[in-house]
Amino acid sequence: MSTVALRRARSRIAGSLRERTAFLVGLIIVTAIAMSLISPYFLNLDNLLSMTQFGAVIGLLALGQTLVIIGGGGGIDISVGSMLSLSGVAMGLIVGQGAPVWLAAFVTLLIGMALGAFNGLLVTTIGIPALIATLGTLYLFASAAQVLAGGQQIVGFDQAGFAFLGTGTIIGIPTQVLLVLLPVYAAAAWIMRRSLFGRRVYETGNNDKALRLVGGSPRRIRFMLYCTSGLLAGLGAVVTNAWLLVARPGAGDGFELQSITIAVLGGTYIFGGRGKVSGTLLAVLLIVILSSGLQLAGVDPSWQSGVLGVVLVASVVLNNLFTRRGERRAPS
């Protein structure tokens, strides 16, 4: 591709991403206004701040999902929720054995990463398509969580100030957000934008054949992305346990739809190669506003998944209608 064409292509992509950011910000404002109309308590500052803690865990999962999808090759991780459940239960068992809770938390991160590595092996080494592999591990991990927990909840996390991570606030901002979510997103954004690894990830998603020709290894990149997704799920499990002070074997149910919705909403192209961490963060914010607004209005949480489904489909349809390229199936 000539330099001129390359520059034009880059600016076209940058343009569409800027549109997406504007689109998301606009949507956030509209939703916030709608929610404040539905419930008078919405625009309260305390409420707004405490609302953000609902986004911490799903934000972590959505970030992992975003990275896996950007990596391309049909990459997707439907097992994120189950990885969270299994990691959380594992942490509960470790604490139950008498380990200090913060050590258990660290080990849980490693467990999450190991689960992600298992996904990575299935997809990159054996070659099972990601959809099937993670669908299988969704089932496997969720069942394993049930087995390990004996079908019950596990307690024992309330020690050494662990609960502060989940329910505390610093200058009014929930610790989950300030100490976990934001730093992780900042690190991820920096890595994706400024580091060689980040560039490699985009290249893997855009044109893995070219990457292979110059000596890169899309396989290794994608493997690491699945490990990262697992690691973030483990982190999500730690935060969940700190928040609820209880490990439920079904803790991660339903997170897969949410994480994919958020990733797609945030502008991540489902076939890989395009997406921004900041976009995902905006999408998390949007979903959080939507969820808590509905909750304040007294809408049963069970309705939320339907709303999410509509949001997911509508965002893709609108995207297709308003951009010329749309989400057409990429020739592979």
Added chain:
Amino acid sequence: MATDLQRSGARSAADPASGRRRRPAQLGQLVVPALLVLEVLVFSLLTDTFPTGGNIANILLNSVDLALIAGGLTLVVILGGIDVSTGPALGVVAWVVGTLTVAGVPTLLTVVAAIVLGAVMGLVNGLLVSALNVTAIIATLGTAAIWQTALFGLWGGADLFAPPVSPFFSSQRLLGVPTVALFVLVVYAVLWYVSRYRAFGRHAFAVGNDAEGARLSGVSVRRVTLAAYVLVGAMVGLAAVVYMARVGVVQASSGADLTLAAIAAVVVGGTSITGGRGSVLGTLVGVLFIAVLQNGVVLIGVPPLWNGVLVGAFILLAVAIDVLSQRLAGRKRLSR
């Protein structure tokens, strides 16, 4: 003759199952049937109750709804799509079936209503994918959530109990075999015929192999895609009737397990998830594999919680073996 040439040429081009067979690939296709036979042998040796006529009938009865969904899903997967909304869709239709049955609506009308409702729900998916260009996984994830919520709303906190629409779908037997199982065989025969010998089936393979090429060759990709999703929707409707006859109650979570099981059956049965390759008969083997596994695992006394772990592990194993044998045959290039 021109027509014979055209027919055989088209068949070998669009139906990869016939043309270039090499030994390893041929062996690869035997893996899952072999695993099924192995399963049956192992379970028969480990317990007395497994190989009894009553148990076999049970297995057949319990897998009919899964078989119907997986059969329709096969065509969707062959053309390169996916449908993860089948479970919740079945739940919604089952609720409608239950309500109609309790209200005394005639059997035939209820069954037709179920098929039509299922087909309409499939139409929604089909339109999203073909007309609005939404990727299949996203479209069906969205509709899955919508149907799930709809079911929750319809359920309204009260489990719905209803008798079977007709004994044909539950207790009736023909020479000891449940009539509904024979019914499934007939449906599969039709599906197999359509997928192999009718244009619709050949077009589905073509689209799955190379959508752009198919379009340039004059295949209406939009129409084939739409038709496939409507078909799987109709199958879901039919499966809902059977489900109600089998389970007798509709809850907010009804049907949820079937989504994954149907996809697993299709993939385990040898249909490639990326499209262009597969067979309805393979899916039938896949359904049996899973049904026998679920049945046997319970009979040998595995604690219920372990059920999911074993079934999930074996499905992954079967898929892994299938993928690896395809790679050995050189047929599948690893898209890393």
